[in-house]
């Protein structure tokens with residue numbers, strides 16, 4: 001066990017997998033000589049050389065497509081987006097080619113590729129640079145979507161993603177890169193498709209992922225002070241969803257609040273809420289509530305941006321709402 | 328192709344030349360004060376890309392356009408906006424996220440807009456504004472107008488598919504657009520030779536599409552002006568797009584967080600020794616169009632103007648909470664919450 005930052009955990013995962021498997025390489029803008037726009041690939045060029053750590057031009061559609069092609073014939077590319085906001089330029093490649101290839105070819109072609117990079121509302125980056133695209137990608141059958149919230153999960157999930165034989169959308173968060181936490185040394189694999197209970201509780205289930213885990217955990221502490229015992233679940237994998245863990249928790253608490261950094265309408269929480277409702281409607285003592293980013297493009301002004309995000313107060317308010325029977 | 332050089336003979340009137348010097352100085356001062364405000368922490372947020380060193384590109388080219396022409400650029404946009412006549416007040420207020428800013432504090436550094444001045448933005452997704460420029464030119468042609476659109480982008484943007492799709496259509500349909508690559512030899516930390524398959528950009532972006540290509544030293548502001556003028560005349564005559572490679576240099580890092588380890592101190596010092604603003608001061612003095620005293624006065628005025636813009640911005644109202652849902656759609660926005 002050592003205490004390292006989220007970005008170092010990602011670096012470890014990639015480096016270990018590259019040591020382990022010659023077919024794995026990293027490609028993207030500024031990943032090599034610049035050591036990564038967010039320094040995730042720091043030192044990797046020196047360690048693995050320019051054959052395997054490859055700086056690309058600003059040609060997302062081109063290099064994503066190249067990665068997919070290389071994966072079809074046996075390589076295992078890691079393609080870095082400086083941020084997932086720029087994956088919009090390459091979305092045809094990801095959605096039409098990466099996601100569909102296995103199916104369209106009747107199982108003849110696999111696309112073992114990882115698309116990874118930062119995302120989210122990082123502070124004053126405004127409308128074009130603050131996208132949260134997890135719901136977009138989670139919408140697509142054929143893709144696996146992963147969003148780690150902690151350094152340990154960053155490492156363990158990335159290693160699993162690189163070993164996956166299907167395309168994985170691995171979404172990091174810009175404001176988490178510097179976060180430190182305990183990470184097991186060496187072979188540490190976190191299975192894809194498994195949620196984690198971050199805080200056990202009996203009164204209400206708080207469902208979240210990525211950066212929003214922090215506000216949710218803080219809200220749980222506040223609620224504890226009010227005598228409300230919240231269970232916090234980090235879903236970690238967005239697709240496929242670990243529904244069993246959610247159902248088990250809701251079966252115990254009978255209430256759920258979903259906290260996400262994405263927009264509300266047709267958002268991830270809507271999909272999660274629907275799946276819980278399909279299976280556990282009779283278990284629920286209150287409607288499932290959601291805390292999301294407000295429904296507007298992301299503004300530059302700092303205070304305005306902050307006002308849109310799920311905050312501790314907004315989470316607490318929704319929990320009080322679903323706890324009406326107890327207050 | 329273009330033969331004119333600043334040294335050879337003046338291509339502008341005295342008033343225009345002195346105005347250009349003033350604009351370049353204003354942009355330099357604005358950028359350097361923005362740098363300081365950013366470093367002081369908290370006042371300017373997010374990504375902020377400064378234009379210092381590249382001033383003659385925007386000033387010399389926009390300087391020969393008409394009021395009914397259009398200007399569009401990427402995220403390194405402060406210089407183009409000021410050159411197009413945006414007030415320093417509105418520009419600075421935008422950087423500070425104020426309601427009085429040119430985009431009401433919602434766009435920030437990378438998304439400056441000024442409809443009145445025909446300034447169509449500030450665009451932060453690399454390459455994504457290049458087709459817009461062709462569309463603006465299309466609209467001009469469609470309406471039988473002779474307005475042109477000038478579109479700026481960096482050398483790194485040449486690698487986006489959007490550029491190549493737009494260039495083909497612009498040439499195919501002879502659209503009145505002037506494409507300017509501001510070649511500062513650097514796409515963030517990637518030098519030109521590591522991101523472009525050819526070093527002759529006129530071949531990549533001109534010849535390949537049947538678009539006349541120019542390659543010029545953009546430190547020579549009057550060469551920038553004459554070349555742009557020629558391209559604008561061609562566009563107005565219905566002869567279609569042009570491509571100009573303007574060789575330039577950026578003094579600051581790519582954005583605020585860039586330590587710029589990819590270049591040596593000597594390279595930067597070398598470029599600064601050839602500073603285009605200082606060079607133009609000398610040229611105008613040699614022509615007897617300005618003297619040291621007037622230059623000093625100009626520096627003082629600009630200093631005051633930028634100081635005033637900071638004061639204006641700081642005293643302006645923050646973009647208010649209710650603005651969050653304004654300007655989403657023309658009809659009252661109904662949050663889908």
Ligand SMILES: Cc1ncc(C[n+]2csc(CCOP(=O)(O)OP(=O)(O)O)c2C)c(N)n1
Nearest residue numbers: 086403451452453481482483484513514515
């Ligand atoms: C589609 C897309 N990919 C990546 C980026 C991140 N990015 C912003 S500017 C830049 C470098 C652009 O260099 P260049 O076009 O030469 O313009 P310059 O910064 O030199 O003015 C990169 C990689 C982006 N904004 N959009």
Ligand SMILES: [Mg+2]
Nearest residue numbers: 481482513514
């Ligand atoms: Mg450049």
